[in-house]
Amino acid sequence: MVHFMISTKARYALRVMIDLAQNQENNYVPLKEIAKRQEISEKYLETILKLLVKGGLLTGLRGKGGGYRLTRLPQDYTVREIIELTEGPLAPVACLLPDASPCCRKDNCLSLPLWENYHALITDFFNRITLLDVIHGNYPS
Amino acid sequence: MVHFMISTKARYALRVMIDLAQNQENNYVPLKEIAKRQEISEKYLETILKLLVKGGLLTGLRGKGGGYRLTRLPQDYTVREIIELTEGPLAPVACLLPDASPCCRKDNCLSLPLWENYHALITDFFNRITLLDVIHGNYPS
């Protein structure tokens, strides 16, 4: 609806990460369990978990007793990487994308510094906050 | 392409506001001139200018010698209102939209505080910066 919204992919991904941090103990947690707890369709959740595994944030194990689990400790994930993995780069304008080709207007573009500052602000924000911070509700004051 | 991108509507709107601040002197500036300087299609620019007039950020005058001009001084516009007018609220999740109906998960939603903090951060950022700041390249250090 509105363009400043975080996609469900990124939001669900974060919820999944939280869910695993809280429920994995020493076991693999099957998709079905996560889906039930989080009230997310199993099929849709699959596509999200696939991304997280592919990006190395989770490990998947097939077969009976299989499921998913974190590859690191909660304090070693940043919110930024979870979001960027599922939703793409945080760049607010094409000129600031990782692979951006130089813009011809660049030198006399008065807006660019605004987007650069904004970009730096949100990147830094999401970079500083770890998964553990989210679970404990720790935010910079 | 990627979901963190500011829409062209908001970006063009900002460029138009800058353009007018720099070129209006005491006259009304016709759409055609702005479109030419900014290299934006006239037809598309129309839809953006309509929004800005409707929102009270610009005045339009018809007929020969007509065009558009700012309704206030550049230092009296915030970037936030320009963006929100053209792109909608800055809320990153539905729960934080102005007219949001209460979410049943709200009380045990660990993510919500994250989005609230993020929302406050960017709202404050865009709120503090005026059109004049953009023109002069003044940003908080």
Next chain:
DNA sequence: TATATACCTATTGACATGGTAGGTAATTAG
């Protein structure tokens, strides 16, 4: 061997974005 699980490919409907087309109303210059 049966069951549980992750993993893979493809498809769909809905919607927003970015942009276009053509016409109407108002104002001024001559």
Next chain:
DNA sequence: CTAATTACCTACCATGTCAATAGGTATATA
């Protein structure tokens, strides 16, 4: 009064992304 200029209005369209679904395959364990 007429012609030119300009904003304003309604409608349309093509593309792409999002959110979600469907059905099948590979792998591990009990």
